[in-house]
Amino acid sequence: MDSLIVSACNRFGAEPAILGGDAEMSYRQLLSSSQEIASRLKSTGVGPGDAVALVVANRPGDIATQLGVWLAGGTVVPLNHTLPPNAVRRVLRRSGARWVVSCEDTFLLDGYQQRSPHTKRWAEGIHAVVPDVDDEPVSVRRDTALVAFSSGSTGEPKAIELSHAAFANKLLAIQSVLRFEAGQRALQVLQLNFTFGQWTSLLTLLTGGVLELMPSFSPRRTHARLGRGDVDRVAVVPTMLRMLLRMRESDPVAAATGRVGVGPKLWIAGGEPLSAGLGRKVRQHYPGSSITDVYGLSETSTSDLILRAEDYQDGAGTIGTPCPGVVCRIDAAPGEAGEIQIKTPFLMSGYLGFDDATHRAVPDGWFRTGDIGRIRSDGRVELVGRAKSMISRGAVKVSPLEIEAAYAGNAAWTDCLAVGVPDDVLGEKIHLLIARTGASVDAEELRQWAKDHLEPGKIPDAFHLVDEIPQGETGKVDRRAAAILATQMSRT
Known part of the structure; x- marks a missing residue:
């Protein structure tokens, strides 16, 4: 994958490559910046088989840092800068990331490190990961370009390994259909930790286009x-x-x-x-x-x-x-x-x-x-x-089991069920049914719990107290009946 981008940088040289905020980066500057980052990463020990978590916030430097990780031989694990601490730790644990990098060192020091005690500063813009003693060792393949996370049908999203060959050749196959051209301007409103945002950004650069990043x-x-x-x-x-x-x-x-x-x-x-x-x-x-x-x-x-x-x-x-x-x-x-x-x-x-x-x-x-x-x-x-019981809230496919597992961390909310309720704008909204326990439940407390334990797009939109969680004939929870109940309660 990196060789295709390097080739594009050499071909398009002084032409504009990436815009974002007040920053503008030519193809020549993109290559130079990424090579400097690669050199620094190699000096800290990053090489083939090393997963590197990249904090992304839709900045031009994010793309340069991603290419730098690849040139150093590492695997990129895109990490959205808005993730709460528990989600950050999950990504680090599941990906086996040994390093966390950002194109802005002050961003790591002032914001990210406070939420991630499992890292320590190694060099400017580079933090080493300190694994939990109970973590199982995880290693990526030496040819892995990207580790993306699925929503999954279980409570623990899976880490997906995409090789350089698979990802690069897929971009070329897409290009044979969509025909991106040099000089075309692409406005990127998708986040770079989203594979949809990844391929549309990278294919723009591979074909000599101008990538304009919006922060959100x-x-x-x-x-x-x-x-x-x-x-x-x-x-x-x-x-x-x-x-x-x-x-x-x-x-x-x-x-x-x-x-x-x-x-x-x-x-x-x-x-x-x-x-x-x-x-x-x-x-x-x-x-x-x-x-x-x-x-x-x-x-x-x-x-x-x-x-x-x-x-x-x-x-x-x-x-x-x-x-x-x-x-x-x-x-x-x-x-x-x-x-x-x-x-x-x-x-x-x-x-x-x-x-x-x-x-x-x-x-x-x-x-x-x-x-x-x-x-x-x-x-x-x-x-x-x-076929799966996923909730599709906007661009985010959410596993209800993941939401339920997060709330089960509080004994007062263990008996709960997350369902999708149709919505004209988002497609579905996330509703959480909670069985009454006798204790009062504060909606703001429930939302704050989600903010501390779930990614932003997975926070429930509504909460409903019920006498009991709907069950089917076999005694299992009946998600279809629960969704109907949540829809009815949202209208009252």
């Missing part, structure tokens, strides 16, 4: 930035599109005049289902924009199926056809709905430390996605539902 997504700021009319593409999850449309619909001037919005030349939608209705509204409000829809998983290096912009009119509501090199099958009779299974040369090396889980996911060379779909007569695939 804001409908108002994004709308204002797009209004300048010079953005070629922006990668979004459909929730972001809903938020942009809602903001426009609440604008009295736009409503009175019927004024259409200024969008990018291309929206790249992914991360969650894009309905045909939402796609139509986007095209209506942003008539100068086209849409492409991508479907994929971190385990398969993302973007397994692509609905190209030129096919959107006929294929709206589907996820298109397989990316070059990828084969898709449905575990059902022809025309019927079944689990989507993927065979791909861009498959993960495995779940780090979970060989049994890797075998269950890929028992025969076909990756089990857990999503339900069907193949239409025109060969395009449409999503039907989810």
Whole structure:
């Protein structure tokens, strides 16, 4: 992967590569900065087989530091700067990261280190990880480029190993379909710890584009930035599109005049289902924009199926056809709905430390996605539902077991159940049912507990006290009944 970026830096030299805040970095400066970082990392002992947690906050220096880790031979473990302490420790433990790095040393010293007592400062911008004595040793493969985290169907998200070859070749396969070009400007509103944000950023740089990083997504700021009319593409999850449309619909001037919005030349939608209705509204409000829809998983290096912009009119509501090199099958009779299974040369090396889980996911060379779909007569695939009990809140796929495990750390809330409740903007919101214990429950106390133990996108949106958690005939919890109950309680 690093060799492709280095080649791009040498080809495009003085051309602008990355913008963010007040910083601007040319391709030549990107390469020089990353080489300096690599030298410092090597001097501290970083090399092949070493996992390095990279604190990312959508800054130009994040990309340079990531390339520096790769040039030093290390594996990158993107670490969102907003993670609470418990989540930070989980990432370090599950990835086997030996180092934590940031492009801004003051950021580590003033913010991150206070939340992570398991690190000590080694050099400027570099901290060594001090493992817990009870941690099992975890080692990444020497050819691993990236460790991404799944939401998983268990309470403990799995660490996914992606090799340099798998990730780089997948980017080249995507490029053969989407055709990014030199000089095109990409506005990046996705976080760099998200594999969707990773591939759209890296492919922009591999093809000589200009990557403009926003620190976080804001409908108002994004709308204002797009209004300048010079953005070629922006990668979004459909929730972001809903938020942009809602903001426009609440604008009295736009409503009175019927004024259409200024969008990018291309929206790249992914991360969650894009309905045909939402796609139509986007095209209506942003008539100068086209849409492409991508479907994929971190385990398969993302973007397994692509609905190209030129096919959107006929294929709206589907996820298109397989990316070059990828084969898709449905575990059902022809025309019927079944689990989507993927065979791909861009498959993960495995779940780090979970060989049994890797075998269950890929028992025969076909990756089990857990999503339900069907193949239409025109060969395009449409999503039907989810086999897993995941909650899809915006761009974040959340395991209810992870939320329940976090609250079970407090004995007063052990009997609880997390469910997804439909929401017009986010797709689903997270509701937590808590069985009454006789003690009073303060909603703010519940939220604070989540802030201390869960990532921001996994904090419940609502809490409901119930006499008992719904159960099925076998005595197991009935998540479907619980979701119905939570929906009813949210309306009262």
